[in-house]
Structures are given as C-alpha cells and as structure tokens.
Amino acid sequence: MIQSMTGYGKAVVEYGEKKINVEVKSLNSKTLDLSTRIAPIYREKEMQIRQMVSQALTRGKVDFSIWIEKDTVVDATPVNGALVAGYYKQIKEIIQKNNIPEPADWLATLMRMPDVLTKTETETLTDEEWEAATKAINEALGKLTEFRMQEGAALQRKFSEKIDNIAALLESIEPFEKARVEKIRSRIIDGLKSIPEVEYDKNRLEQELIYYIEKLDISEEKQRLANHLKYFRETMEETQGVGKKLGFIAQEMGREINTTGSKSNNAEMQNIVVKMKDELEQIKEQVLNAL
Structure with a gap:
C-alpha cells in the first residue's frame, strides 16, 4: 500500500515533574533530510535519536523536535x-x-548582589528518563506513520481514478484508428487520380501504402501502455516504498502516450492523447509525494 511522505505526529509523556514533548513533521524529499531540535539534556543521545527516526522514516524532509516543560514552581531558581x-x-x-x-x-x-539567584545544580539524564523520552519518540513516530498511511490511501484512490481514466481513453482511440487507415488510403489514391498525367505502378503503390500505414500503426504503443497501466496498479499494492518505482512507470507511460500522439495523424485521436497527457500529468505531480 502507498504511504505519503507528508505526515505529522506528536506525543507527550510525563516523567516526574516534567512533560517530555516530541513533535515530528515530514514533507516530500528524494532522500531522508532530517533536521533536529533537541533539549540540552538529551543531546548526548542525538545519534541514537537520529537512528530511531531514520529507521522509521526512510524518506522525506523531516523536522524533529524534543523539548521539556517543567512545573514552574519546582523549576523556580532558588534564592540563596x-x-x-x-x-x-x-x-x-x-x-x-x-x-x-x-x-x-x-x-x-x-x-542584585552576585550569586543570590545563581542556579548551581546540573541535570543528569537517568536511564528512567531516557526510557520515558524513548517512549515519547516512538509514539510520535507511530502517529506520523499512521498519518502517512491515511494520506497514502487518499493518494492511491486518486491514482486508481486517473489510471482508469487513461485506460478508458485508450479504448476510445480504437474506432478512430480503424477509420484513419482507410481515410489515409483514400486520400492518397484520390490525390493521384487528380493528376491524370501521372502513371504509377499499382502494386508498388500498395506496397508503399502498407509501409506508410505500418509507420503510423500504434498497436505496439497501445499494448505497452496497457501493460504499464497494469504494472502501475500492481505496484501500488506492494508493501515497501513504491514512490520512486511509480514515478519510473509514469515516465514510461508518458513515452507511449507521446509516441501515440506523434503517430496519430488524426484530430480526434490527438484530442484523446491530450486528455491522456492531462491525466498522466496529475499522476506525476502526486507521485512525488508517495513514499
């Protein structure tokens, strides 16, 4: 199933007189681009925090924050x-x-005298507090993943709709394609007939017509595009990150649609190709946000 790279997760865990807050936000990116804001007491664990985030979120521009809220009475600077x-x-x-x-x-x-309000104690990170912080981090990452899955489901519905539209447009080309061949043949023959002084070999003309019509044939393009549409649907159901793969398939679909347009030599077919391009462009825009 598709996951979006857009997500948000927040968790708050109480530890003694503290509230440990963790917030994670992500947007689309080709790789994992992680920036962190870490409370001083947890900075010794920065590498471990980065590892936890990178394991949970393989791609995306990620902003990670962890900070502490304290009871203002308890945290007041003592007067000496x-x-x-x-x-x-x-x-x-x-x-x-x-x-x-x-x-x-x-x-x-x-x-105003020196050291009257100087706070001399230093905070030390205990195993118990780090365990509580780890719980908050995992909870926030879990919520962000849930958010990504919800957004991914919406993306998948959108992709399915666009793929269905392209498939329907592809089928609608067939009537115009058959009529086009006969129209091309008639136009060439009528053109020759309009010049009575020109003599030509009918067998050679038939061979040239066949060659010309074969150059305009789009059967292979249609078959390849149909295969790409099927592959796109199958890829959406894979469990691992599929965003890049879907992007590559969309590029291949674009090549077949463009070739179909260049070979169409027919106004109605070209109009259909334009509609297919529009549907594909919407897929390409959204696939950038797929994990």
Whole structure:
C-alpha cells in the first residue's frame, strides 16, 4: 500500500515533574533530510535519536523536535537565603561605620548582589528518563506513520481514478484508428487520380501504402501502455516504498502516450492523447509525494 511522505505526529509523556514533548513533521524529499531540535539534556543521545527516526522514516524532509516543560514552581531558581543574610550584615556594618544612608529598597539591593539567584545544580539524564523520552519518540513516530498511511490511501484512490481514466481513453482511440487507415488510403489514391498525367505502378503503390500505414500503426504503443497501466496498479499494492518505482512507470507511460500522439495523424485521436497527457500529468505531480 502507498504511504505519503507528508505526515505529522506528536506525543507527550510525563516523567516526574516534567512533560517530555516530541513533535515530528515530514514533507516530500528524494532522500531522508532530517533536521533536529533537541533539549540540552538529551543531546548526548542525538545519534541514537537520529537512528530511531531514520529507521522509521526512510524518506522525506523531516523536522524533529524534543523539548521539556517543567512545573514552574519546582523549576523556580532558588534564592540563596544564607548569602542574602550575609550581604545584609556586611552592608549594614559598612553603612553604620561610614555613616551612609540606608537603601530605600533593601530587597532590590540585596537581590542584585552576585550569586543570590545563581542556579548551581546540573541535570543528569537517568536511564528512567531516557526510557520515558524513548517512549515519547516512538509514539510520535507511530502517529506520523499512521498519518502517512491515511494520506497514502487518499493518494492511491486518486491514482486508481486517473489510471482508469487513461485506460478508458485508450479504448476510445480504437474506432478512430480503424477509420484513419482507410481515410489515409483514400486520400492518397484520390490525390493521384487528380493528376491524370501521372502513371504509377499499382502494386508498388500498395506496397508503399502498407509501409506508410505500418509507420503510423500504434498497436505496439497501445499494448505497452496497457501493460504499464497494469504494472502501475500492481505496484501500488506492494508493501515497501513504491514512490520512486511509480514515478519510473509514469515516465514510461508518458513515452507511449507521446509516441501515440506523434503517430496519430488524426484530430480526434490527438484530442484523446491530450486528455491522456492531462491525466498522466496529475499522476506525476502526486507521485512525488508517495513514499
């Protein structure tokens, strides 16, 4: 089944006082083009994260983000009370000793002193937290894959519709094709008859007519195009990534349609070829988004 390269997935896992958020977005690309935004505590795991993403998403322009939300009360920077008291005592002694007026706002003065609000603890990634982060990553990747499958199903329905349209147009060529051969023959013979002084060998004329008509014959092109349509349908049902393969088949279909148009030598047939080209162009545009 077809998967789209367009997708979105997000997961949130709680760990202690934290919320681990993971968001993954993807668009179409010829290869895997991965960009990451990783919270500092998880940067040591960047290579492992990249490996997890590349295994789940083989192609596409992928934006991966993992960040942490913390309880604002728990995460508040602690005030060093002992240091504040020490600063107050020292400043008070200096004021009294030098007869300096006391500050109008003691709190503002003390809070500006060095290291009063300095946060000294460092975060260490534990195995338990990494396990929770891994769960969030896998959940987000799983949701993105589900999104891709839903989009892929819509693509497959669109492709099937266009392939059916091309097949129907191909069948509609047949009546014009048969009439065209007789029309070409009559036009050449009538042209010769209009020049009475010209003598010609009727056997040779018949041979030349056969040669000319064979050059305009599109039986092989029709058969190859029908085979390509069948192969396209079969490829859509394959389980692995089929986007590139479908693109190659669409190119081959285009060659047969173009050759049919160049050989048609008939207004009605050329109109049908134009319609087939239009249907194929819509397939080519959408196949770029197939995984």
